[in-house]
Amino acid sequence: MGQPEETTQGEAVRPQPYGALPVYGGTAPGGVPGVAGEGGGPTPAVLVRGLWKRFGEHAAVAGIDLALPAGRFIGLVGPNGAGKTTTLSMVTGLLRPDEGTVRIVGHDVWSDPVAVKSRIGVLPEGLRLFERLSGRELLGYTGRLRGLPGAQVDERAAQLMDVLDLSDARHKLVVDYSTGMRKKIGLAAALLHNPEVLFLDEPFEGVDPVSAQVIRGVLERYTATGGTVVFSSHVMELVESLCDWVAVMAAGRIVARGPLAEVRGAASTLQDAFLSLVGADRRGGQDLDWLGGSTR
Numbered sequence: 001m002g003q004p005e006e007t008t009q010g011e012a013v014r015p016q017p018y019g020a021l022p023v024y025g026g027t028a029p030g031g032v033p034g035v036a037g038e039g040g041g042p043t044p045a046v047l048v049r050g051l052w053k054r055f056g057e058h059a060a061v062a063g064i065d066l067a068l069p070a071g072r073f074i075g076l077v078g079p080n081g082a083g084k085t086t087t088l089s090m091v092t093g094l095l096r097p098d099e100g101t102v103r104i105v106g107h108d109v110w111s112d113p114v115a116v117k118s119r120i121g122v123l124p125e126g127l128r129l130f131e132r133l134s135g136r137e138l139l140g141y142t143g144r145l146r147g148l149p150g151a152q153v154d155e156r157a158a159q160l161m162d163v164l165d166l167s168d169a170r171h172k173l174v175v176d177y178s179t180g181m182r183k184k185i186g187l188a189a190a191l192l193h194n195p196e197v198l199f200l201d202e203p204f205e206g207v208d209p210v211s212a213q214v215i216r217g218v219l220e221r222y223t224a225t226g227g228t229v230v231f232s233s234h235v236m237e238l239v240e241s242l243c244d245w246v247a248v249m250a251a252g253r254i255v256a257r258g259p260l261a262e263v264r265g266a267a268s269t270l271q272d273a274f275l276s277l278v279g280a281d282r283r284g285g286q287d288l289d290w291l292g293g294s295t296r
């Protein structure tokens, strides 16, 4: 499979529960996703080579090599401070690496930023939105920034808001949106131009179960029709239930990567595999002998 060409808009690959939504994702349907070595094979959605980021003496990201296959639901997992956000920021062109290269579906993030930005959607950590626009205006503005024709923006914005249960709030200012609504309008803005790869930093944090289910449905549809999702999380159950491919980070390095079942190995859950991979200590607060009622 070569580099994906034009996206397949408006043509469903197979029936989906979210019938009103256009088909998202640009990787050729039916192409078996895989990881390209440098010697050929399918073009990875994301190819990272020798990526470093230091903050003072501290290496937040310490020489990562990673190839993320296209068309997968990929989880980037790791404990607090592992370097997930720093990695995603560099991969999406928001933070310049000290060393290393990143290619998104074959395009270099730093030397070919326009090609990359037209192919990716990003829901960053600490999402900043134009607070004084209504949800609908925000999508209109985003669509025009993306160069989409007005009629297409109108149609897609209405469909996305409908699917994400935001239609009733479309005229409400974003500043008045709840945390979950902000995540959903951020997701809608990230999907509006039908990206090939969608990057989400902690997309479910602060989101109630109903909204989480809605977001999940949209993301599952997106990957089912060829899109690639890369999302960071430390909620292992979520990653295990959503992802088919995971990369585990600890202390700025990738300590495991591959299909979910492979990374989980003999462990009964991804959580157990994760704890042993990152060398987590299981004392669970046994030193806090003053805590609780028995010593009062």
Ligand SMILES: Nc1ncnc2c1ncn2[C@@H]1O[C@H](COP(=O)(O)OP(=O)(O)OP(=O)(O)O)[C@@H](O)[C@H]1O
Residues within 6 Å of the ligand: 055, 058, 059, 060, 078, 079, 080, 081, 082, 083, 084, 085, 086, 087, 234
């Ligand atoms: N702008 C910055 N200046 C200094 N140090 C930073 C900066 N950004 C990140 N770091 C440090 O880099 C390391 C990795 O941080 P990062 O936010 O990438 O981790 P993370 O895996 O996303 O963590 P979490 O799950 O808690 O969000 C941490 O030690 C953090 O303190």
